[in-house]
Amino acid sequence: MAMRTIKNPMIQEAIIDWKEKKNKPVCAYLYDLKGLQEHVKNLSESLPHQCRLFYAVKANADIKILKALQPYVTGFEIASIGELNKVRSVSSTVPMIFGGPGKTDEELRVAITNDISFIHVESVFELQRLNWIAEQYKMVVPILLRVNLQTTVPEARLKMAGLPTQFGIDETQIPLAIQMTKEMKHVKLHGFHFHAMSNNLDEKQHVLFVKHCLEQTDKWEKEFAQCFSVVNVGGGVGIHYDHPDKRFDWESFNNQLQLILKQHAHPLWTVVFELGRYITAHHGYYATEILDIKKNYGKNFAVLRGGTHHLRLPAAWKMNHPFSIIPIEQWDYPFARFGITQDAVTIVGELCTPNDVLARDVFCPNVRVGDIVLFECAGAYGWDISHSQFLSHPYPEFIYLE
Numbered sequence: 001m002a003m004r005t006i007k008n009p010m011i012q013e014a015i016i017d018w019k020e021k022k023n024k025p026v027c028a029y030l031y032d033l034k035g036l037q038e039h040v041k042n043l044s045e046s047l048p049h050q051c052r053l054f055y056a057v058k059a060n061a062d063i064k065i066l067k068a069l070q071p072y073v074t075g076f077e078i079a080s081i082g083e084l085n086k087v088r089s090v091s092s093t094v095p096m097i098f099g100g101p102g103k104t105d106e107e108l109r110v111a112i113t114n115d116i117s118f119i120h121v122e123s124v125f126e127l128q129r130l131n132w133i134a135e136q137y138k139m140v141v142p143i144l145l146r147v148n149l150q151t152t153v154p155e156a157r158l159k160m161a162g163l164p165t166q167f168g169i170d171e172t173q174i175p176l177a178i179q180m181t182k183e184m185k186h187v188k189l190h191g192f193h194f195h196a197m198s199n200n201l202d203e204k205q206h207v208l209f210v211k212h213c214l215e216q217t218d219k220w221e222k223e224f225a226q227c228f229s230v231v232n233v234g235g236g237v238g239i240h241y242d243h244p245d246k247r248f249d250w251e252s253f254n255n256q257l258q259l260i261l262k263q264h265a266h267p268l269w270t271v272v273f274e275l276g277r278y279i280t281a282h283h284g285y286y287a288t289e290i291l292d293i294k295k296n297y298g299k300n301f302a303v304l305r306g307g308t309h310h311l312r313l314p315a316a317w318k319m320n321h322p323f324s325i326i327p328i329e330q331w332d333y334p335f336a337r338f339g340i341t342q343d344a345v346t347i348v349g350e351l352c353t354p355n356d357v358l359a360r361d362v363f364c365p366n367v368r369v370g371d372i373v374l375f376e377c378a379g380a381y382g383w384d385i386s387h388s389q390f391l392s393h394p395y396p397e398f399i400y401l402e
């Protein structure tokens with residue numbers, strides 16, 4: 001793997017601007033809100049007419065990101081009261097769907113009294129509990145059953161179905177759950193939620209997955225002589241972290257999707273996508289300055305002002321995070337500047353643990369102390385999943401291009 005060259009000079013300029021204003025080592029997330037809006041607008045507008053695009057808030061719950069996305073999505077997929085409050089602070093009316101395993105009674109109460117469009121029910125016990133709570137409010141709550149399918153896309157990075165996981169209701173138990181909803185007075189079953197994978201990069205497999213979800217829904221419609229209205233196919237569209245110039249081919253996916261919908265979707269169905277990573281990943285960057293460079297036992301290390309406590313994703317996935325170098329010419333010390341030319345460098349953070357590695361043995365033409373490492377594809381599962389308290393270092397700053 002080699003270091004990358006900077007593709008977007010606007011990002012580089014914004015970071016250098018920031019550096020000139022502040023008198024300390026650069027350590028910041030930068031979100032390109034304008035680019036994000038163009039991207040999500042394209043996604044929304046390109047989807048076939050019976051589809052709706054929701055944003056899965058957990059990928060990046062920054063309020064300014066939610067605000068930027070709100071005009072271009074149908075709504076938000078949330079999994080906690082914290083996420084609910086963030087979405088409601090952006091809009092008092094935007095639709096929300098509420099999911100996730102392990103919902104407390106309080107969460108269910110807050111959800112049903114805050115005008116949630118659908119609750120994704122994750123187990124038979126949760127179904128009974130929700131019906132019981134809704135009865136206390138004399139309400140009928142719209143729900144989808146989350147299905148843990150028996151088969152799913154084999155190449156996806158994280159699989160949540162097709163194998164034993166804590167997610168959803170085992171496909172073989174769905175008929176029992178449907179039967180139970182028929183006898184319940186305080187929930188109304190509208191359809192199914194099939195979110196089953198993460199970071200899938202294969203367009204054809206993703207279409208086949210959607211097809212499978214449609215066929216399953218059709219099967220249960222016939223079996224129970226009941227009309228459903230919503231097929232939620234979840235998220236899971238991926239990012240090529242090892243080749244960030246490559247993209248999941250949305251156009252090709254969409255063309256195939258049109259055909260599948262024509263053949264397999266009933267006219268009254270709405271097909272919901274709740275994408276996280278694919279919406280925000282490419283519009284976030286993490287920039288941090290090199291504080292030190294050293295050679296230990298033959299290996300080069302560049303030590304950053306930041307690290308995996310700000311960007312945990314490469315450590316979590318044991319991968320090299322793609323980056324480029326912003327060269328900084330300013331040098332204020334009265335001695336020679338240290339650097340490495342034409343050699344492999346391991347990029348590490350400031351934490352006191354050998355696990356604080358963001359990229360290993362990456363060939364770099366030239367890196368010096370004081371240059372800035374700019375990590376790309378940091379807009380999803382970046383800051384939000386990081387262990388920011390570890391070692392009590394300062395948080396990164398946040399820069400927004402609007």
Ligand SMILES: *Cc1c(COP(=O)(O)O)cnc(C)c1O
Pocket residue numbers: 056058059077099100195197198199234235236237274275276277278
């Ligand atoms: C995480 C999650 C998503 C979003 O997944 P991405 O891989 O980021 O697209 C969608 N739905 C549910 C239920 C999730 O848990």
